[in-house]
Amino acid sequence: MSHLSATLLGSFMALVIAVSLGLLLGRVTLEWLAGRGVTTLLVESRGGLLGVIVVPLLVAASDWPHWVVIGCFVGVGRSVALARWSSTGASEWSPAIRGGLALGRSGSLLLLRAARRRGAVVASLAAIPLEVALLEGCLVLVQDAPVTGLGALLASGRAEVWAVASLVLLVGAHEWSARRVLRGPGGRG
């Protein structure tokens, strides 16, 4: 597997997990349980499971390719961030949201979700490739076995312009995808 495809697959997997699990967690926090207790618990758990330690252990313990492990780990971590941000109310709501709520539109709940901190959610999702690259680089430094990925290239000092450019494009693509996915009825894409 090439370096680019390893990072690409890992990032994509992380994005899918983060969006699906994050939206689910956010919805659980918003609609089923009062308060931020669930996400507080998740953020604290996430603090103890350091990628530097957990990813090399998981790669050594499982037969899965490293990009799957990294993708899952980053995806779950980012889903916590997504849930946290989406359960944090924005300081103010846009006129469109307020208008929609005042009119009692049927999509009020969706509007409420749009009222949450979507910009931060997008940023959290956009930064996925960076964390993936960081963990790939970490694996290179920890393991003796060869590791593929753009981060692995950077860590081994063999990075070329195309590798950095690919990473930039990946972050851009993630931000674009996140904006598309999280486009709400009351806000912009």
Added chain:
Amino acid sequence: MADALRRILLGLPLLLLGAVLLFSLLGSSPVTAQTLTRPLFYNPAPESAESASLEALELVQSDLSLGTKRLTELGGAALPYVLSRLGQLPIDARRRVALALDGVAVRLDPTFLARPPADADARLVYWDRYQDDHQLDFRPLVVARIVHRLGTQARGLRAADLRVVDTYALPALVAEIGRIRSRDDVERASRLTPHIARLTGHPFAIEGDASVREARQVATEIRSLWDSIGPRYTPLDPVARLAAHVTQTEFSTWLARTARELARIDSPNLVERLVGHGRLTVGFLVSALLGALVVGPVLAGALELLRFRRLRFAEVWLPRAGLGLTLTIAMPTLVLGGASNPAAGSTISALVGALGAAFVLHREVMDRMDWRSHVVLGRRRPLERILALGTWLLPSLPTLVPLLFAELVTSVLVLEIASNARGIGSVTLTALKQGDVPWIMAVCLVFAALTSVTQVLADAFVPGREQRGR
């Protein structure tokens, strides 16, 4: 305050749960699993003096030399169980056991081999008499009393009493060492240590003029050895046997060691290592947090203010793409490239923290800028605009900081590993390669606790309405 206290108390079971999860992960990794000899959380067949003795007794019947070796290692701790079962064995098996007990007899009486009994039957008579003479000595209370007196008074007579029961006294000897805080404790430990060294065959020694610290270090080594070999010398009553299913596991052993170290019963080796290597890591982490808390919001605000300059191109694309581009290029290349010295490491950490925070804050502000901009644009003076923007940016920080903290810890540790700096990251790398479970657990739990503290502190700035939800 009450909420913070409640959160801290709730954090303890969370830490324990995290430790269990991490321990199972460590147990499944081939490198760390090599260093773990017992079951992780449940031991279906816990060891005791009785089980080890009976196992050795069976071994004697199948392989005399191996059985003799095993019985000699067990020493006096095996005698109550072996001698009480001798009568139930066939005469040939009894003779084999009598021969196999020669090693134990030498431990009890060094002159045994100078005038050994003539044959196996004579040895049986010897052990029969020994049992009659010393049956009362093999009682935990009796041994505990002898050991206590040995610890408090240096008398040759007590040492001779101890030789009669041999390794049967080991549990009491190790327990009697206790906590070492004063000269009296050092003297007590120095009187007990030679006996432990003789019985275990390990060269433990505390000199009379040893410092408290030195004595505590030796006591720690003894207890560490006892954690692994202790069960086979310890008689278990039914309740203790039931508990041993859980206590004789890797997780319980780790928990007990950590508790002893935190309670300052053992030498704080791990804590000292963490503090020693943590200085560099904390320095990097503080730089990263300062970058995230101070430079990040300023950068995000400054980029947003650029948009009011009414430059068409800069209005949308320059701040958005520029910040993303800088973060994407700077973060992985600088962190994975490493730093040549601590100052460069701190700068990189601060930069990563600042860019990470600015990226999130900037996206967050941009998302609602179209309808919120009039509030900022309504202010004429630059300072007023900055303040207006600040009141808009800052409420995001309590949510951002705990989330960013975990990511900053990862980047700081990777930076240390890439720089080969002697911080927590580099030691963790060695620990991962060598399967140093206590270090890995300590690092994870310390950072989990720090995240919890950060979370509690950050939540103190979240409005009550927001904390309650909705």
